[in-house]
Amino acid sequence: MKKPLIEISATQLENLKKNHEVLSFDMDMDLVYEKQIPFAGLVLLRGEIEFTKRYKIQGTTTSSCVLGLNEVMNELPVQHGFKVKKDSEVILLGKSELLNTTDEHSAIFPLIKKFLKA
Amino acid sequence: MVKIKKLTSQTCTCVTHGIFSELETKAKELVSMYKVMNQYKKGQTLFTEGAPNFGLYCINSGKIKVTKAASEERETILRIVGPGDVIGHQNILTNDKNQNSATMIEDGSVCFIDRKFITELIHKEPSITINLIKKLSAEMTASENRHAAMSNKNVKERLAELLITFKTNYGIKEANRVRLDIKLTREEMASIVGTANETVIRFISEFKDEGILEQEGKTIFLLDERKLIQSANVSV
Numbered sequence: 335m336k337k338p339l340i341e342i343s344a345t346q347l348e349n350l351k352k353n354h355e356v357l358s359f360d361m362d363m364d365l366v367y368e369k370q371i372p373f374a375g376l377v378l379l380r381g382e383i384e385f386t387k388r389y390k391i392q393g394t395t396t397s398s399c400v401l402g403l404n405e406v407m408n409e410l411p412v413q414h415g416f417k418v419k420k421d422s423e424v425i426l427l428g429k430s431e432l433l434n435t436t437d438e439h440s441a442i443f444p445l446i447k448k449f450l451k452a
Numbered sequence: 453m454v455k456i457k458k459l460t461s462q463t464c465t466c467v468t469h470g471i472f473s474e475l476e477t478k479a480k481e482l483v484s485m486y487k488v489m490n491q492y493k494k495g496q497t498l499f500t501e502g503a504p505n506f507g508l509y510c511i512n513s514g515k516i517k518v519t520k521a522a523s524e525e526r527e528t529i530l531r532i533v534g535p536g537d538v539i540g541h542q543n544i545l546t547n548d549k550n551q552n553s554a555t556m557i558e559d560g561s562v563c564f565i566d567r568k569f570i571t572e573l574i575h576k577e578p579s580i581t582i583n584l585i586k587k588l589s590a591e592m593t594a595s596e597n598r599h600a601a602m603s604n605k606n607v608k609e610r611l612a613e614l615l616i617t618f619k620t621n622y623g624i625k626e627a628n629r630v631r632l633d634i635k636l637t638r639e640e641m642a643s644i645v646g647t648a649n650e651t652v653i654r655f656i657s658e659f660k661d662e663g664i665l666e667q668e669g670k671t672i673f674l675l676d677e678r679k680l681i682q683s684a685n686v687s688v
Contacts, residue, residue, distance in 0.1 A: 429487075
């Protein structure tokens with residue numbers, strides 16, 4: 335399975351933490367359902383998120399990655415559902431923030447740049 | 453500057469009705485651009501009690517139950533919302549965690565607008581603030597009325613009142629009867645009225661015997677609204 339994520343560096347994570355609120359989500363919570371457009375890009379800081387397809391687990395991911403960035407920016411549905419497997423800490427990058435980021439010094443600019451290169 | 457693929461702007465109930473309806477065209481276009489619209493299936497959850505609040509949900513189609521956990525196994529239904537309504541607004545400015553959960557009770561489409569954008573818009577557009585205050589005020593009144601009904605009315609009166617509310621919000625006139633276009637389980641109706649499932653079943657059966665309503669499958673049809681109003685002990 336091709337994981338729907340972008341891996342990011344420790345420096346990028348630290349920059350994001352400085353500028354964004356870290357949110358906690360409990361185990362078993364559905365963050366995004368399969369075939370839906372994510373409501374935000376998800377930066378996983380701690381915990382574990384599993385990818386599901388037709389309610390079956392297809393894989394998991396732990397920290398240092400961003401999920402759903404491409405989909406939220408281009409209004410595309412995700413091919414897998416994202417469900418919290420272990421209590422997780424996440425930064426959510428909302429659509430308005432992603433679409434308005436033109437400042438090269440902002441914490442999310444490198445992510446967007448990376449996504450556009452991908 | 454980063455170039456992003458141009459997004460199509462969609463017009464839906466949440467922009468044409470509800471709290472955004474009085475915005476100027478340009479602001480409406482912004483809402484359309486920044487919202488994320490999704491189709492949800494019956495039983496899917498929009499947000500969960502205790503989880504962080506990240507934005508506002510506008511209902512385009514379908515119905516949603518807003519609930520609060522009463523115990524590990526039981527939930528209390530606070531209200532049912534439908535097209536044009538918004539949910540998740542209670543914590544948008546306070547940044548508190550969700551005080552309740554929202555679950556689809558039928559298939560539908562819902563738009564999500566993130567908190568950052570909506571708070572910026574609230575500061576720029578007073579009509580949104582006023583509409584949110586109106587909405588919160590209406591919800592508070594409904595909550596107070598429900599609280600009073602719990603103390604002053606018996607279960608049969610409360611159930612009759614619930615059916616009148618359903619008739620007002622979801623009633624569809626059909627020949628000599630009114631179809632209630634909402635399908636709730638007896639358990640869900642009991643949760644709203646504040647009683648046991650068996651009691652709801654018993655009173656529904658009594659209403660049938662009294663010629664007030666009839667059922668076809670899970671669908672309820674009102675036959676005699678005047679009698680139902682008498683049973684509810686209200687003046688409509």
